[in-house]
Amino acid sequence: MSTSMLRNSIALRTALRAATPTATRAAAFSTTPTRALATLPDLPYDYGALEPAISGHIMELHHSKHHQTYVTNYNAAQSKLQDALSSGDIATAIATQPAINFNGGGNLNHTLFWENLAPKNQGGGEPPSGPLAKSIESHYGTFEKMKEQFNAALAGIQGSGWAWLVQDNETGALGIRTYANQDPVVGKFHPLLGIDAWEHAYYLQYENRKAEYFKNIWGVVNWKAAEKRMK
Amino acid sequence: MHFANLTLGWMLSLAQSRLGVGPLVHNKLGSDTSSPAPPTATSYTLPPLDYSYEALEPHFDAETMRIHHTKHHQTYVTNLNAALQGNEFSSLDIDELMTRFNDLPADKKTVVRNQGGGHANHSFFWKNLTPNATALADGSPLKTGIEDTFSSFVAFQQAFEKAATSVFGSGWAWLILTDTGELRVVTTANQDSPLMGESVVGAGAAGFPIMGLDVWEHAYYLQYRNVRPDYIKAYWQVVNWEFASERYMEGRGSMVQPEPL
Numbered sequence: 001m002s003t004s005m006l007r008n009s010i011a012l013r014t015a016l017r018a019a020t021p022t023a024t025r026a027a028a029f030s031t032t033p034t035r036a037l038a039t040l041p042d043l044p045y046d047y048g049a050l051e052p053a054i055s056g057h058i059m060e061l062h063h064s065k066h067h068q069t070y071v072t073n074y075n076a077a078q079s080k081l082q083d084a085l086s087s088g089d090i091a092t093a094i095a096t097q098p099a100i101n102f103n104g105g106g107n108l109n110h111t112l113f114w115e116n117l118a119p120k121n122q123g124g125g126e127p128p129s130g131p132l133a134k135s136i137e138s139h140y141g142t143f144e145k146m147k148e149q150f151n152a153a154l155a156g157i158q159g160s161g162w163a164w165l166v167q168d169n170e171t172g173a174l175g176i177r178t179y180a181n182q183d184p185v186v187g188k189f190h191p192l193l194g195i196d197a198w199e200h201a202y203y204l205q206y207e208n209r210k211a212e213y214f215k216n217i218w219g220v221v222n223w224k225a226a227e228k229r230m231k
Numbered sequence: 232m233h234f235a236n237l238t239l240g241w242m243l244s245l246a247q248s249r250l251g252v253g254p255l256v257h258n259k260l261g262s263d264t265s266s267p268a269p270p271t272a273t274s275y276t277l278p279p280l281d282y283s284y285e286a287l288e289p290h291f292d293a294e295t296m297r298i299h300h301t302k303h304h305q306t307y308v309t310n311l312n313a314a315l316q317g318n319e320f321s322s323l324d325i326d327e328l329m330t331r332f333n334d335l336p337a338d339k340k341t342v343v344r345n346q347g348g349g350h351a352n353h354s355f356f357w358k359n360l361t362p363n364a365t366a367l368a369d370g371s372p373l374k375t376g377i378e379d380t381f382s383s384f385v386a387f388q389q390a391f392e393k394a395a396t397s398v399f400g401s402g403w404a405w406l407i408l409t410d411t412g413e414l415r416v417v418t419t420a421n422q423d424s425p426l427m428g429e430s431v432v433g434a435g436a437a438g439f440p441i442m443g444l445d446v447w448e449h450a451y452y453l454q455y456r457n458v459r460p461d462y463i464k465a466y467w468q469v470v471n472w473e474f475a476s477e478r479y480m481e482g483r484g485s486m487v488q489p490e491p492l
Binding site for chain 2: 061065066069098102158159160161180181182198199200203204207208
């Protein structure tokens with residue numbers, strides 16, 4: 001994760017801020033485990049910059065409230081987990097897993113999301129080029145067909161979740177996958193481009209008209225970020 | 232405490248006939264032994280609210296109530312009808328459809344879980360709310376049951392609030408009556424209903440809903456934004472404890488005559 005983020009020069013500063021441990025000690029001489037506290041990354045654009053696709057009000061709430069809460073709660077959960085691991089409290093360590101998954105996933109997903117959106121004057125909405133464009137064509141026929149499948153996946157999400165264009169870590173093949181709640185893209189696949197389908201991502205502007213949101217957001221998708229995530 | 236040997240389906244049919252909930256069209260399964268009944272255009276219908284959209288203000292805002300009822304719930308009804316058109320299961324009352332979930336053909340389970348669950352849960356929810364909320368009466372069977380189970384009514388409220396807050400993503404918090412007569416605070420994901428049984432909602436969450444709270448973001452976002460706890464607190468101001476008490480008595484298998492007003 002940190003390697004692919006370092007390759008993204010636009011997000012370099014914010015990525016470093018998010019990943020840098022704020023407290024490190026020589027492990028050999030300290031009983032305090034090192035903790036890399038998550039921090040809320042800055043957006044590379046103003047809250048209002050993605051209008052009219054996504055309102056500034058939503059962007060502000062989404063970033064400063066929802067994402068911030070994932071960061072805060074992830075730090076609390078990982079602190080609890082580290083204490084449990086240090087003291088050998090296996091039951092508590094296991095019981096903390098859902099909170100780690102949910103809040104850590106929420107932090108990862110939203111960090112990637114802000115990066116793969118951009119205002120039009122920063123390339124938002126411009127179709128992909130280079131290897132990613134070729135790969136999309138070979139997997140889906142055309143860019144438009146890929147978007148159709150992506151939107152169908154988004155529409156099919158029940159409850160809260162995300163849809164991602166992913167790449168298979170072994171074969172390099174592209175895929176479109178949906179993940180429930182804040183489950184992150186880990187394991188067999190790594191994420192290229194994600195769209196948040198949680199109601200908080202669109203409700204104040206689109207209410208229940210999520211198909212409209214899914215249609216409009218393509219106008220601010222930052223394909224350059226997705227290209228940089230390709231392996 | 233002892234219970235007659237009641238099946239959940241019988242209890243629900245009794246509850247529905249007493250309380251007047253369920254779809255307007257009733258067809259008994261198997262009553263037509265000749266060719267299958269022609270598909271009905273609408274087997275399930277959106278139930279009207281017993282109050283206006285603004286009646287629950289300032290706790291639940293009118294705009295949310297209107298969109299929640301006319302858009303979200305209506306969509307579940309529409310999609311359920313589309314999925315079960317011509318299928319014999321569509322003649323079941325919605326709560327019966329939930330309890331018969333495991334009998335559904337495999338290719339219908341997902342859509343009924345989502346759309347049927349949505350219709351069942353929201354139909355219940357509207358009845359669970361009232362603009363004229365009164366406190367649950369001291370000494371009443373449900374209050375006694377809650378106090379016996381949770382040691383105090385406040386402790387029950389705290390347990391319910393904690394459950395409702397802790398749902399990751401979309402879902403519901405419930406007070407249910409299990410088939411062994413136990414009151415329990417549980418949560419379900421998405422539109423899963425406790426009526427669907429353990430194979431769907433997991434061990435311990437299956438049962439007969441007494442009261443419940445929708446914690447999908449669409450239920451509170453316009454008014455409460457990301458602050459779900461404030462929405463949960465507001466819920467206590469609009470809980471229809473009379474309805475919850477009736478549900479409890481139906482579930483327990485006996486009916487107490489309501490006090491004359």
